[in-house]
Amino acid sequence: MTTPHENEGKGILSWHRRALEGKGAFFAIAVSAVASIGGIVEIAPMYSATAGPELLAGVTPYTALEVAGRDIYVREGCYVCHSQWIRPFRAEVLRYGHADVGDWSRAGEYAYDRPFQLGSRRIGPDLMREGGKYPDSWHYEHMKNPRKVQKQSIMPPYPWLHEDTVDPADVQASVQALQSLGEPYTDAEVQAVAASMKEQGDTIVASLAQSGIQTSSDKEIIALIAYLQRLGKDGTAAIAASEKQQ
Numbered sequence: 261m262t263t264p265h266e267n268e269g270k271g272i273l274s275w276h277r278r279a280l281e282g283k284g285a286f287f288a289i290a291v292s293a294v295a296s297i298g299g300i301v302e303i304a305p306m307y308s309a310t311a312g313p314e315l316l317a318g319v320t321p322y323t324a325l326e327v328a329g330r331d332i333y334v335r336e337g338c339y340v341c342h343s344q345w346i347r348p349f350r351a352e353v354l355r356y357g358h359a360d361v362g363d364w365s366r367a368g369e370y371a372y373d374r375p376f377q378l379g380s381r382r383i384g385p386d387l388m389r390e391g392g393k394y395p396d397s398w399h400y401e402h403m404k405n406p407r408k409v410q411k412q413s414i415m416p417p418y419p420w421l422h423e424d425t426v427d428p429a430d431v432q433a434s435v436q437a438l439q440s441l442g443e444p445y446t447d448a449e450v451q452a453v454a455a456s457m458k459e460q461g462d463t464i465v466a467s468l469a470q471s472g473i474q475t476s477s478d479k480e481i482i483a484l485i486a487y488l489q490r491l492g493k494d495g496t497a498a499i500a501a502s503e504k505q506q
Contacts, residue, residue: 262475263397265346268345270294275306286412288331307384314367314496315368315481316366316368316369316371316494317372318367319369319371319372319493319494319495320372321372321438321444321445322372322441323456323460323486323490324428324431324432324435324449324452324453324456324457324460325460325461325482325483325486326373326483326487326490327431327434327435328426328430328431328434328457328480328482328483328486328487329484329485329486329487329488330377330487331430331431331434331479332343332421332426332483332484332487333377333484333487333488334377336418338377338387339377339378339379340379340381340383340384341379341381341382341384342379342383342384342385342386342387342424343378343379343380343381343382343387344365344378344379344386344387344388344389344491345365345366345378345379345386345388346363346364346365346386346388346389348364349364352364352386355384355386356385356388357389357391358499363389363492363495365388365498367496368493368495369492369494369495372443374438374443383414384415386493387488387491388491389491389492389496390488390489390492391488391489391490391492391493391496392410392489392493393490395467396464396468396471396485396489397467397468397470397471397473399481399484399485399489400422400468400473400475400485402415402480403417403418403421403422403484404418404422407500420480421479421480421481421484422475422479422481423479423481424431424477424479424480425478425479425480425506426457426478426479426482426483427478428454428457430451430460431453431457432450432451434452434456435449435450436450438495448479449476457477458478458485459480460486461478461482461483461486462477463479464482464485464486465477465482466476470488
């Protein structure tokens, strides 16, 4: 009867140790190469305009103000606690879907998300169909003090969003970067970012004024509200239209 030590030096395990594990530098390079290939396979399609999902009719790129809100959403790490992905299961659709449509997430809804905000945890609810679920004033108060509108909420407050302002030049740079990646923004739309932001922002400010809230269209909270109120709206409308045709 032989022991493991007596068998050492024989078979695949021994070859692996001699050829790879025994050569630290070579092994590190090999591991890095394999990991890089895996990363490229996952990341490259996100930056290819022709490798994305088929578009759903009616799904359009984010407006300039919504791009600004999305950048704030990413900056504040909202994706850590909130997902944007309703899986095709009954419980998922009933809890997070739209009341009029059996609308789990479709790939085409993410065509203009770079990168995707699918998330991996649900400490808070899924936000895939957040658009239009609550009025603008609800989001305004929720970001200032979550417990004011949801007593059981464990979400932290984000009061600085109501004070800090958005720089249109930064948003223009973001829109221009998206354009370079294949998003269908025209040069005229890139140049008109500031005007577009003010126009949409003024609409939200007017909506808030009806609830007795006074603010200005350049605040970060206005951009974030614009983004949150957009989530899922295009997809819900497209899915509803598709189901009617069937």
